[in-house]
Amino acid sequence: MLKRFSSIILSAAVILGLGMNSVVKAAGSDDQGIDEKYGEPIVVLGETLSASQKAEVEKLLGVDDSSQVQEITVTGEDLVHYIQGEDRNSHMYSSAKITRNDSGNGINVKIVTPENITQVTADMYKNALLTAGVENADIEVASPIKVSGHSALVGIYKAYDSSSSSNDKLDSDRTKVASQELNVATDLAKNDNLSNDQVTQLLSEIKQEIANQHPATKADIEQIVDDKLKSLNIQLSDSDRQLLINLFDEMRKLNINFGSVKSELSDLSSKLSDKLKNVASDKGFWQSVADFFGKIFSAIGSFFSSLAG
Structure with a gap:
């Protein structure tokens, strides 16, 4: 009888432990779901990417389920729209993921493929985005091949302008001077x-x-x-x-x-x-x-x- 009672207690403890473990996992999960204020993170992909490169970039940017993000494409037409004097036939490879928030922590930029973004650093992106008027966002940049990195900035601008909320849109004069700033920055480093x-x-x-x-x-x-x-x-x-x-x-x-x-x-x-x-x-x-x-x-x-x- 005692042996049987001990078995019941042990089984109950195991079941309770598993249940509590599930609760703890749920409470500590990093999956916060979709931000209802800002919507899904926006992933901007360069139009020159092949299908395999697009899949590679999505993986680099942590996109496991495309239904959980909003994907848009940045084109040569966008390049000439945001940066004066550029070539609409330019190849667009560098891509970005933008996650807006209310953290109050400002702009955080991470270049996921630093070996492939050859001219623009994370701090250069941040500086230009402060000029453009971007606030409180986590931004990741990636490219499958070596590129300067300028098209990622254009993609970030387009991401904000694609928002359904007029409050999210950036001032076009500020984005133009921010793009000019990035060009000046890379020129100074080079010259x-x-x-x-x-x-x-x-x-x-x-x-x-x-x-x-x-x-x-x-x-x-x-x-x-x-x-x-x-x-x-x-x-x-x-x-x-x-x-x-x-x-x-x-x-x-x-x-x-x-x-x-x-x-x-x-x-x-x-x-x-x-x-x-x-x-x-x-x-x-x-x-x-x-x-x-x-x-x-x-x-x-x-x-x-x-x-x-």
């Missing part, structure tokens, strides 16, 4: 021997100063740009310096309120400043190692030279 991080820090800190000083004229913008170039010890060609001044003067004319994203700009700038200091420290360390061994080899060379003499 002036600057790292992507240096360029992004420069742009972020200029925006912070615009928020602080509220420049009223192009001359004010020019002074801010020159002061930042000096404080960050960055040398630009005359033509690229003028590109920078013209870019931020366009932002001034649009009266973009960078004060509303000042904390994000500050965090971005601080992160990059720390990163650049670490890089400089590492370079200094390895240079000292190289100098040390250089002196040893020089001494050895001198020693054998004296023997030969």
